[in-house]
Amino acid sequence: MIPMGAGSEPDINGERLLRRLRDLSAFGRTAEGGITRPGFSEAGRQADAFLIGQARRANLHAEIDAAGNVLFGRAAIDRTRPTLLIGSHLDTVVNGGWLDGAYGVVSALEVVQVLAERHIDLGCDVAAIAFANEEGALFPQAFWGSMVAAGMLSSLPEQPADHDGDPLAPALALAGGDLEALPTAVWPSPSVRGYLELHIEQGPILAAGPERIGIVDAITGRAVLAVDFTGEAAHAGTTPLAARADALLGAAHLITATRELAEQGLCHVASVGHVQVEPNSANTLAGHARLLVDLRDADAARLTKAEDAVRDQAGSIAARCRLGVRCRRLVRSEPTAMDAEMRRHITGSAAAHGLAARILSSGAGHDAQIMAGITPSGMIFVPSIGGVSHVPQEDTSPADLIAGARVLLGATLRAAGRR
Numbered sequence: 001m002i003p004m005g006a007g008s009e010p011d012i013n014g015e016r017l018l019r020r021l022r023d024l025s026a027f028g029r030t031a032e033g034g035i036t037r038p039g040f041s042e043a044g045r046q047a048d049a050f051l052i053g054q055a056r057r058a059n060l061h062a063e064i065d066a067a068g069n070v071l072f073g074r075a076a077i078d079r080t081r082p083t084l085l086i087g088s089h090l091d092t093v094v095n096g097g098w099l100d101g102a103y104g105v106v107s108a109l110e111v112v113q114v115l116a117e118r119h120i121d122l123g124c125d126v127a128a129i130a131f132a133n134e135e136g137a138l139f140p141q142a143f144w145g146s147m148v149a150a151g152m153l154s155s156l157p158e159q160p161a162d163h164d165g166d167p168l169a170p171a172l173a174l175a176g177g178d179l180e181a182l183p184t185a186v187w188p189s190p191s192v193r194g195y196l197e198l199h200i201e202q203g204p205i206l207a208a209g210p211e212r213i214g215i216v217d218a219i220t221g222r223a224v225l226a227v228d229f230t231g232e233a234a235h236a237g238t239t240p241l242a243a244r245a246d247a248l249l250g251a252a253h254l255i256t257a258t259r260e261l262a263e264q265g266l267c268h269v270a271s272v273g274h275v276q277v278e279p280n281s282a283n284t285l286a287g288h289a290r291l292l293v294d295l296r297d298a299d300a301a302r303l304t305k306a307e308d309a310v311r312d313q314a315g316s317i318a319a320r321c322r323l324g325v326r327c328r329r330l331v332r333s334e335p336t337a338m339d340a341e342m343r344r345h346i347t348g349s350a351a352a353h354g355l356a357a358r359i360l361s362s363g364a365g366h367d368a369q370i371m372a373g374i375t376p377s378g379m380i381f382v383p384s385i386g387g388v389s390h391v392p393q394e395d396t397s398p399a400d401l402i403a404g405a406r407v408l409l410g411a412t413l414r415a416a417g418r419r
């Protein structure tokens, strides 16, 4: 049984929403039950084609822009007309979950379809968008689609390529895009009335409390530093301790120091999830070790201080362990506040449906942080069972999935305004 929505508001078709989500999860399905559907992969193209087919069968318009973003509207997309964009992304990490991104796109399509079926005219156009390559699992240019939409072309690599150095252009062309025509995929900022994104929380907060809906106040900033320790590869049996320059020992110290930064309250969380060791052999001391240090905080100044602290620690560890060291920033995304009016629209929509809501911050990055650069943006969260995400076990109850889409529809009605 799918519960009905509040009487005075139009409602989504919950069964259709859940069926599409289940059908979509077939594309990129892994043996472990997860989804491997990186941006610009074959599974990604199949997912795009599936949703485009669904939209066209419902007499909606669907198109792919030069960046590979998929757009759905009641009529052809016109970037000169005032438009409220709603959406998320269809790509996943390797062996990720079925809801991260996909849920927001399928719900946005559902909202556009309900508006069309009910002939609801709003104060502006409403378009659903599936941003290309948000995760950056195959091609490391994460947020690719939203960065193009937001006009951040100069911040993208000139010759985008995947982790093996293979160029993006052919893969983008297969997906229906065109690297040479990227400017045509830019949304002129005056046309965009706002951006709304519905997403699973990917954390434990909503799952632990009574509230079913999260209203995001800010998206946490992130910095990633690549730290290279260089020592001397040497025999593990014959090299005296005092004569060693063990790069992996330096890495181990920095992993511990990184954790301590967060424990001491310098930033919200700090982690090392990637280490590369050379020669990576049981009986040879490591000559080289590379770590990726991931720092997150909702405050830009604190994030900068944490970056400085990692550099300082790496320097003193290198001196202590007789190593060379080099720190390079790979990623820096600024903490981004969500728009106050968009938050009010989400609050109003949740209240109209009798859904308890709470304010929370997002520890993960989202296309909304990119779109916030050009337009008032808001995010709605629903609970993640067990707080887990980016794994095959990622899940949300059907009732919560329907509730979130219902709140997205209500927030869309409020943000786009009646004509």
Ligand SMILES: [Zn+2]
Binding pocket: 089, 100, 101, 134, 199, 366
């Ligand atoms: Zn996501």
